[in-house]
Amino acid sequence: MSEALPLDLENRLQADDHTSLRLWLRLLSTSIRIEDTIRQRLREGFGITLPRFDLMAQLEREPEGLTMGELSRRMMVTGGNVTTIVDQLTKEDLVQRVTLPEDRRSYRVTMTPVGRAAFAGMARAHEQWVKDLMAGLDEHQQHQLHHLLGVLKHGLVTPISTQGQTHDPD
Amino acid sequence: MSEALPLDLENRLQADDHTSLRLWLRLLSTSIRIEDTIRQRLREGFGITLPRFDLMAQLEREPEGLTMGELSRRMMVTGGNVTTIVDQLTKEDLVQRVTLPEDRRSYRVTMTPVGRAAFAGMARAHEQWVKDLMAGLDEHQQHQLHHLLGVLKHGLVTPISTQGQTHDPD
DNA sequence: TATTGTTATACTCTATAACTATA
């Protein structure tokens, strides 16, 4: 975990490479493992997929609802896919399209009362799962990890596409 | 980043929940952002997908090659999918199936010379991308993050399936 | 009978591009 660092600059670069690669593989595998667990439990417990859960989570924060375009930008997927997901959730009576008088090309997607109730249960379970999965770290370690990930994330070179002012505070 | 912790036990649990949830969202979003970047560059630079790259990375570490079953367990996907991926890589002459005299049901998948050369280039580029993406953290922070992720990962309750002794040291 | 690998099928998510209807 803490090898002696060589003094030669080129070797140091090499060592640095391996540190980064090992870190990335661990970050990725940890994330995938947790995500798969949550995905599986959402399916088994609530018969819902992660993208559909995510869409409802977006709506939960916005009681007014969101247009398809807003959902597309927030979820960072193309419009056609949002249509599919909203279609499915609509079929299950979890969300609905509400027409806008001021622009008849557009809709506002909101949760139905059924959807709100269903989501409350899912969100509660979800939060408990996450808490359990994170329980290997104490409060201090969690804050430390949160901080380091923040540094890493904000240090990422923003890709070419800063077009749609993506909504992604975390 | 460091709010005062309430003393009431129930509130503390609540606060703890939110810490975990915020941590998880940050972990997930950071991981996805890096993964998407790498995925896109692998496609644009080398015309290869992440699962195919991963399969070749598995073979790279095992000069003797691996059977379909071993690949399936290491990549944690079902056998049918490994068949598909190996088929595609075989079509591009990057890997090959080598028959085993001792068990004619089974094969050993190895990289072709072409595949080995191609993978060397990909791996070099991949490592450099990772290094650049991680550059927001200094060496010490990277080790710290690596350590915390290790604690988190090993604290995860091992899922029910410890059947196939999954190969996943990271 | 059990095991290795393949095939067939289906589902979800994803992107691109053509299209409709409004603005």
Next chain:
DNA sequence: TATAGTTATAGAGTATAACAATA
């Protein structure tokens, strides 16, 4: 013309289950 959303299509990855060949 430009924009909001839909539809059509295609491709990748995934799982399940039935199947063939071999052990």
